[in-house]
Amino acid sequence: MNTLRALTFAVVASTALTLTACGGGGSGGGGGGQAQNGKIGVILPDTKSSVRWETKDRPALESAFKSAGIPFSIQNAEGSADKMATIADGMIADGVTVLAIVNLDSDSGAAIQQKAAAQGVKTIDYDRLTLGGSADAYISFDGTKVGELQGHGLVDCLAGRPSNVLFLNGSPTDNNATLFTTGAHLVVDKTPSITITGEQAVPDWDNDKAVTIFEQMYTAADGKVDGVYAANDGLAGSVISILQKNHRAGQVAVTGQDATVEGLQNILAGTQCMTVYKSATEEANALADAAIALVRGGQPKTNSTSRDDKGKRDVPSVLLTPKSITKDTVGEVFADGGQSKDEVCTGQFAAMCSAAGL
Known part of the structure; x- marks a missing residue:
């Protein structure tokens, strides 16, 4: 079993390094920094509720991950919880070591996080807290x-x-x-x-x-x-x-x-x-910082906790300050x-x- 685990790790690490060298395929990846033995997956919720996800969040995340030299995949669930679950399965199979989601509902989000945790994948709640989930961190505005x-x-x-x-x-x-x-x-x-x-x-x-x-x-x-x-x-x-x-x-x-x-x-x-x-860019950069910290084996720098009564836990959080306009x-x-x-x-x-x- 130890030999098998070692071989599996070597394959995953080799795949991650190959993705970095090739620019991460169509999803993204990258230069501009030392390559990491890990990969970040981000699943955005839709394109209908707000234009921000594709016009603000995606480019900010891509820029941050490329600068860090960490391979990544960013996909959009297009408002479908089933599609989000399918994307998550694919990302986990493809070797992501950190997975961030903007859940479409807490039940489907929690199911994704449970499956990720079973595979040793760290998870982050982005923008929306997954009640009853198991995210390692939560990034949002207050x-x-x-x-x-x-x-x-x-x-x-x-x-x-x-x-x-x-x-x-x-x-x-x-x-x-x-x-x-x-x-x-x-x-x-x-x-x-x-x-x-x-x-x-x-x-x-x-x-x-x-x-x-x-x-x-x-x-x-x-x-x-x-x-x-x-x-x-x-x-x-x-x-x-x-x-x-x-x-x-x-x-x-x-x-x-x-x-x-x-x-x-x-x-x-x-x-x-x-x-x-x-600021979607500020929030995306905060997510990138947290994801990069986890991929490198560290812990995100948080400034608060958020109560998940369903899960009976306080989730380490980065809560940013909004502004009235x-x-x-x-x-x-x-x-x-x-x-x-x-x-x-x-x-x-x-x-x-x-x-x-x-």
């Missing part, structure tokens, strides 16, 4: 703080006026969505001038489903809506489309998150009152490289950017 910023933003936008508010929450299978909503309620619930008249979650953060759900909520409220807690910019866009249909866009305060191009444009147009900026601070996103001014301030938005001093 989700409760994100919700608190959204709550404060909504309260500020309503300026103390007696207001009826609807909550349009993110996916019920995403622990982050729960944290965002919890944080928002911590602020909004103690604001006497605000009455929450309806609240629903949007399965899978699906913007098309959000249009239907919010229209039903708006109709049920008989249009008596002064503010909407929308959990991210995609959902905010769905809300705004219904408000436009009812000639109320710009009259109702709408929150968001992610500082997307659409979200920032809506803020400049006055149809969305705020968003929350979370309004029309007065849109320029901060440009300055940080979160979005391109040229991409946001185009067409009809060019004059809006100029009026905002951008």
Whole structure:
């Protein structure tokens, strides 16, 4: 058995070195540093809930792994838990020694991590905590703080006026969505001038489903809506489309998150009152640091823990600090490289950017 293990290790190590020398095939790999006897796998969740995964996270991760000289594979599950499981199986079979996932739900994520652990593969929760999972580390932004910023933003936008508010929450299978909503309620619930008249979650953060759900909520409220807690910019866009249909866009305060191009444009147009900026590049670099540390046999440098009540454990975490963005601070996103001014301030938005001093 010892001889067999030694031979197996030699094959894996040889494969990893070959991948490094060849640039890691189509998935990535790399030069720019001393080769490592290991490989990193990253599975992104989809391309529909947010454009960030492919436009921000992937290039930042590729750059970091190439600079470290560590072979890697980055793939996207395209919103399918079954596809994510299949990708994970393939990565484990291909010799990854560290696997990071953005789970689509905790149960499927935990199953992947259990299988990885059985093969001696270290795992990282990226952006979303896998409840009942076994990740060695968790890298994300402080989700409760994100919700608190959204709550404060909504309260500020309503300026103390007696207001009826609807909550349009993110996916019920995403622990982050729960944290965002919890944080928002911590602020909004103690604001006497605000009455929450309806609240629903949007399965899978699906913007098309959000249009239907919010229209039903708006109709049920008989249009008596002064503010909407929308959990991210995609959902905010769905809300705004219904408000436009009812000639109320710009009259109702709408929150968001992610500082997307659409979200920032809506803020400049006055149809969305705020968003929350979370630097995808900063988060991706934090993931890269943690993954590289694990591949090299060390431990990630963490700054907090996150409670997993289902798993009855505290997960070592790197929790980054989000930032509230309004029309007065849109320029901060440009300055940080979160979005391109040229991409946001185009067409009809060019004059809006100029009026905002951008």
